[in-house]
Amino acid sequence: MEYTDLISSRYSVRAYKPEPVEDEKLHQVLEAARLAPTAANRQPFQLIVIHTQGRQAEINKIYRRPWFAQAPLLIAVCTIASQAWVRESDRFNARLIDAAIVADHLILAATNLGLGSCWVAAFNVEAARSVLALPAEVEPVIFTPLGYPADQPGPKLRKPLAELVRYEHW
Ligand SMILES: Cc1cc2nc3c(=O)[nH]c(=O)nc-3n(C[C@H](O)[C@H](O)[C@H](O)COP(=O)(O)O)c2cc1C
16 A cells, blocks of 8 residues: 555554454564564564454453454564663663554554554553563553454544644744
8 A cells, every 4th residue: 555545544443353364464464563663673572462262351351342352363562671772861761662663563564454453552451461471571562453344434533733743943
């Protein structure tokens, strides 16, 4: 898909068909995540691919919306703080920026392949840790279901550029 069409057509899909995601498409989505830039190229992330079939009740402990466990796949983007680049001047750790770029690559690649996704940050962290058996140093950042959309995009509600952009100074 042409880039402008791609970023315009992505939307938060909150209903999924049960049909499986082809292995080749999953591979392409994961490959797009792998190519994401990270600070100092530290790549301090891990992706967890979760097959939802038969695990819906458990997965809904992570996030209670029914559509969260409706797609055949769920992907968790996790980071490991100790592996991430840290800015010397104020000890800012770039792991969450890295994770967001990884997630965005993944989600846009999914859109390009006709797959639906939805950024989910409002999950229960303790439930995510328990269901995914995460070691203490692994931080879950973003989840997205991955599957074929069963809903339609709504209007894109965005602030106009005039409210978002300043030139030369604040
Ligand atoms: C960092 C982030 C976290 C989000 N968390 C959630 C969430 O927990 N649940 C949800 O339904 N949508 C979540 N969203 C989706 C946003 O609500 C959605 O992207 C926004 O309303 C714009 O709509 P669109 O994605 O359809 O363009 C999240 C989006 C982002 C970028």
